[in-house]
Amino acid sequence: MDSAASAIAQLGSLAASPQVSRLATAFATAGRELALVGGSVRDAFLGVPLNDLDFTTDADPDAILAIVAPIADAHWDVGRAFGTIGATIGGKTVEITTYRTDAYDGETRKPVVEFGDSLEGDLVRRDFTVNAMALRLPQLVLVDPSGGIEDLMARRLTTPSAPEVSFGDDPLRMMRAARFTSQLGFTVTGEVAGAMTDLADRISIVSAERVRDELSRLLRTPSPRAGLELLVGTGLAALVLPELPALQLQVDEHHHHKDVYEHSLTVLDQAIDLERERHPDDAPDLVLRLAALLHDAGKPATKRIEPGGVVTFHHHDVVGAKLAAKRMRELRFDKDTIGSVARLIELHLRFFGYTEGAWTDSAVRRYVRDAGPLLERLHILTRADVTTRNRRKADRLAFAYDDLEDRIATLGEEEELAAIRPDLDGEQIMAALGLKPGREVGEAYRFLLELRLSEGPLGEEEATRRLLAWHAAR
Structure with a gap:
């Protein structure tokens, strides 16, 4: 309970910061919902410093931009197609995303982006319960529809819905399970491990680029072994890194x-x-x-x-x-x-x-x-x-x-x-041998480089003498 109280205090302090307070006030004034979501809330309960600030809202991307632009130092919309608007407010970088209910349609190699209409609906379609918590702003109300806090305290990784449904919505979540196993030091439940094994071949519909990025994130964790062992044990590694x-x-x-x-x-x-x-x-x-x-x-x-x-x-x-x-x-x-x-x-x-x-x-x-x-x-x-x-x-x-x-x-x-370079450069070689740029200059350069490697520095005079002798012998 002490850690929970500490997390609430950290989240409250963050919400009271000038940047977040301005953002929350702007959305409330516009009659829109806003919540801090995902990794930021999870990390607060883990006692991890909050660096990335991700928010979610019922506003669509155009409305987000209209609300954020007047209070932002800078803003960008490269993620607009996915419902995400980025901004810098008072030196803090934030991302605000419209409620989403993404899923694969079984044919394309990218998830189909669909906007949702409620915070709870957005949360229950997220990857894992520990990432499916949010803090409503400015009310400071914690929303945890899937029991993420309990799983977090038990260091347990499971999905808000049945894992077969969650991994069916986005098969890359199976690789994300491996990454979080290493990143957070959590253990997947038996149901999650079983679904990963049963649905491993579904990873084939995910683009190579997304698989690469998730594998890279796993390898950059403090101790990737546990995640790699999970990929191997469930058969996913046989498909993505055989x-x-x-x-x-x-x-x-x-x-x-x-x-x-x-x-x-x-x-x-x-x-x-x-x-x-x-x-x-x-x-x-x-x-x-x-x-x-x-x-x-x-x-x-x-x-x-x-x-x-x-x-x-x-x-x-x-x-x-x-x-x-x-x-x-x-x-x-x-x-x-x-x-x-x-x-x-x-x-x-x-x-x-x-x-x-x-x-x-x-x-x-x-x-x-x-x-x-x-x-x-x-x-x-x-x-x-x-x-x-x-x-x-x-x-x-x-x-x-x-x-x-x-x-x-x-x-x-x-x-x-x-x-390591030869004692003479290309210009000096051409001058000494009376050559123009071409294959023979390259051969002479390699000859001098071998001398340099074998005998160390020779000096310009000795290198020139050796070069002339080599060239004459040819």
Whole structure:
């Protein structure tokens, strides 16, 4: 009850703020209803700071705009088709949406937007009971038609209507259940889990872009594992990210290889821990998290049982990079994200050669060059990929990577390793060899870059001498 009282006090304080008070007064003066709704109310009961302010109203988008425009610093209507008007009032960003009763018609890949006529009707058609609470303004009346407070206190995730109906209205809610499982630390009810399993194939009517966005939100939560396990357990992952459940390879009775699925989830956990440790103020790194989750995606396709029963996964790094890129293209990820994730997966085994024998400075330079701007992420992914329970082996790998990072830092200080370039640029190469722009200049550039990687900085005079000798030998 203390938390409930605290939530009411927080909501009351928010309602009394100049911005919300002005907004509520404007709607009341216009004879329209207004309520704070959804995540804002839920988060108040969870003791979470209220950042996003979402409101709902019986006014249609045109009426919302007419009410908001005179009191707003700025306003926009990019969500007008969905009934949403955005505005900034006294420095606070708010979104006001007309009561809605959206549902899929079974044919299109986007929900059909339909406006409703009551707050209660809007709430009971929302995704989960903990998101189906509202605070009427300016009256400060809490509206909770589905028992959201009880479910919230029990840390239970269920739907306002029967889950089959709710997920039928919008199948993406099944993925949202997984996301809230991780975001809020709640557990879905047996009925919700059962409906997710029974209706999993309905996710196919949802657009790839919406699936991608929900998967990305899940991966950005503080601990995505629980949500991912729910997706796998209900069969949804087999449809939206089949590479993940495919990692559940049968472990032979002699344990000649580890459980790849559990290993991958542990790598994701450890990568997130390292991400927070190294960059505590940064936003969650989606590229790193995707790479950690899918770094062994190539293992099912490359699994071989060698003489003696030893299981191998030769070239799973290269195969996995291609599989991850293909899946991400199908989910409509942008090219930069796809390229970065695939490159990290391709490089994630490179370090383990370092433990087999000391690398030359040239090998260290190539490691840095190949990682490019992904180097810090590669550091984290490689360290996270150590999940052995053998303490001595784990320590040996950690010490080896400490040594590699120290060498990279030392070489970087000595020769600006992060921006490795030949000692001569294109203009200098053309001047030295009397060439015009073309293929031969590129070949000369690559020759000098290999020298730079192998031997370090040569200086302009020595680089020119070597270049002339190379060109004459050709």
